[in-house]
Amino acid sequence: MSDLTDRLAEGLPPGALAVDPDVTAAYRHDMADFCPAGTPAVVVFPETVEQVRHVMRTATALRVPVVPQGARTGLSGAANAVDGCIVLSMVKMNRILELDPVNRIAVVEPGVVNADLSRAAAASGLAYPPDPSSWESCTIGGNIGTGAGGLCCVKYGVTSEYVLGLDVVLADGRLLSTGRRTAKGVAGYDLTRLLVGSEGTLGVVVRAVLALRPAPAPRLALAAEFPSAATAGAAVCEVMARGFTPSLMELMDAVSVRAVNDLGRMGLPESTQALLLVAFDGPDRVAELDAVGELCRAAGATEVVPAGTRAESELLLEARRQALPALDRLGTTMIDDVAVPCSRLAEMLDGVAAIAERHALTIGVVSHAGDGNTHPIVIFDAADAEQSARAQRSFDEIMALGLELGGTITGEHGVGLLKREWLARELGPVAMDLQRQLKAVFDPLGILNPGKAI
Amino acid sequence: MSDLTDRLAEGLPPGALAVDPDVTAAYRHDMADFCPAGTPAVVVFPETVEQVRHVMRTATALRVPVVPQGARTGLSGAANAVDGCIVLSMVKMNRILELDPVNRIAVVEPGVVNADLSRAAAASGLAYPPDPSSWESCTIGGNIGTGAGGLCCVKYGVTSEYVLGLDVVLADGRLLSTGRRTAKGVAGYDLTRLLVGSEGTLGVVVRAVLALRPAPAPRLALAAEFPSAATAGAAVCEVMARGFTPSLMELMDAVSVRAVNDLGRMGLPESTQALLLVAFDGPDRVAELDAVGELCRAAGATEVVPAGTRAESELLLEARRQALPALDRLGTTMIDDVAVPCSRLAEMLDGVAAIAERHALTIGVVSHAGDGNTHPIVIFDAADAEQSARAQRSFDEIMALGLELGGTITGEHGVGLLKREWLARELGPVAMDLQRQLKAVFDPLGILNPGKAI
Structure with a gap:
């Protein structure tokens, strides 16, 4: 054992420390593709606050980087190991x-x-x-x-x-x-x-x-089919402008609807250009759902399917849940996470479609429409270097489009490794300077998750 | 004019700068009593971002402290001037x-x-x-x-x-x-x-x-009279535990109820030890108000008065609005702002009553009961030095009690000058150290509102 593992072991129970390369390899990265991941020197599974403090004291004493990890389901590479680091897996502190x-x-x-x-x-x-x-x-x-x-x-x-x-x-x-x-x-x-x-x-x-x-009441959902992103976007704007507060408002584009159908079970309308799912969980949910159904029709929906029961609602929402797995089957995916003002959602969707066409790529988009938070999912063949390069360019162009529309490069997935170069473009030099100084206040040696975000 | 005012005037329109001591004296302090207030060198009323930048550049160049102010309605002395400072009044940037x-x-x-x-x-x-x-x-x-x-x-x-x-x-x-x-x-x-x-x-x-x-629906309120803080506190806990979300839940103690009556118009029950006001503004508000009325009776309310209309509701809530002015008439006041977990509210109220008794002072308490945020108002004769000292001690004991009950020294008024010495007691040395370093990142020369909060 190295000096590092010896010192760590002093304050940890047996079994809280893994150095076997077969084990540590499993902790190299989160679920973001195409982010570099190093090889950890050791993976630690603390069970107490005192053990975490011991790990950090040791890391500080030896100037060893530490990468904290949860379940590694992140999509930005923020939990990826760096070479020689301590991976600090928090999964055993689960009470x-x-x-x-x-x-x-x-x-x-x-x-x-x-x-x-x-x-x-x-x-x-x-x-x-x-x-x-x-x-x-x-x-x-x-x-x-x-x-x-x-x-x-x-x-x-x-x-x-x-x-x-x-x-x-x-x-x-x-x-x-x-x-x-x-x-x-x-x-x-x-x-x-x-x-x-x-x-x-x-x-x-x-x-x-x-x-x-x-706990809210069980939600009641509807699905509305639109002939274009513009009509669906207009419906979303109307829902917001009229003061509704749905508990969920998701938008799937044609690519993601078709992918879900291809998965075999949903039978969604193949002709739709945009499928809007809206749910309410408040005391007025039946009336609210009716009103939003009407509003969708007025905005141009070709079909509106309201659920009559909780079970029917969950069935409608299953389409949304299947979207990511369905798109994943089509190739390697890069999931973007650009949020724009709700009123710019249609422009964002049309812009992404134009980017897909320009680069001859398939890009499916699922959106948390009420937040303006889009997840364009770029699909490509990772074995094809030229296609991979086009995918990366599309991914970047999607972020640029989001910023142009008054949005942010990340609504909820974070910066991690994936969007590090883009952060400065969004924040500008003054904010970046302050952010770097704040980092230095908390972590003057730069050992905590180095190379991520800031 | 001094060098300071000359330099400031270079980047400001005529009339944006006041040095007349009669004018500047009016900008010495906010609404907190008993906080030291210095004399500003100059009061500036910028109208544009560029003018604010000019003021701050000048302040940095000359190492002059700057105290930003709004309407000076604060209750912690956070907007109080320091000697020789620039008061930066933002009231003209009001678009x-x-x-x-x-x-x-x-x-x-x-x-x-x-x-x-x-x-x-x-x-x-x-x-x-x-x-x-x-x-x-x-x-x-x-x-x-x-x-x-x-x-x-x-x-x-x-x-x-x-x-x-x-x-x-x-x-x-x-x-x-x-x-x-x-x-x-x-x-x-x-x-x-x-x-x-x-x-x-x-x-x-x-x-x-x-x-x-x-915009929510117009709220509907009830008033419930309780024989003790304990019964009122129990009712508040029940409202929360049963999953209600009132849009307002205020509690007035006997002192504040009597003070409002003495103001002349309300006719509130003199015998009450605690008056709970609850309002709802959601679609189920009638049913929710009924249910909470029942729950108050079950918790020991001696009377429950539900409003039938919006006008009646606002009349009930007027009692709460009158509480602070009514208490202000009884003497000089120090308004505290201690929040505790909702479940400890009754203990907090009884504890404050005990502090009042121990120091032979009148302390009225109004609380945002749903938040556990109490405002004990210590009333005293500022001309009486001994009584003022007792008031200060009560004020401090109230904060100590709040911390003991798992609360915070300030729920919403802030630290300012009033609670500066108490901040470290709540935060502890590690947090204080980080807070001071964060301050230094933003304001390395220490010219921004010096002596406040941190």
């Missing part, structure tokens, strides 16, 4: 420490799986809204690191709205407590929200106080 | 630049009065929820600086949930743009939320992108 229905909070360790927290909350009549696609496997620590979103955000917002306080181990092993357990609090600068979305570059989350909400 | 119902955002200058934005939003079927008591006069810039709350927060949250992006002039005059115009975005560290609640110590907000919500 729900408190679940308090009066104060509507949960206190959790970072390795708790999103779905486990959601189910535990539901058992108490509560909900933890953030629901990334990977919710059955992704961890709360990873959600906090990326500032994860999901389908719920049009009504319920993103992870950062639900993080009240954090315990964080700093690069030098000090333990920082931020925020509060109360609904409100303005004592000092908001370090909590500075840490949410920081991709493990400022500290290692070891405990989180999360806000919960009362 | 609503955009109000966009599709994307549900407003873009505003910092001097826009909260009520003006609320009314403009309402005219478009939208709402800007944060509603501090001073909403008719306080500015959005001040709301952002303090992280202001209000009565709405139990359902709608605080200012920081509504700030999507900021333009900020830094201490050295550079212009920083943070955040986004989109519903979601995770590009880089969340500088926007770091700035919200930073009390003008990190930069000067010159423009804000704010999220709006669809």
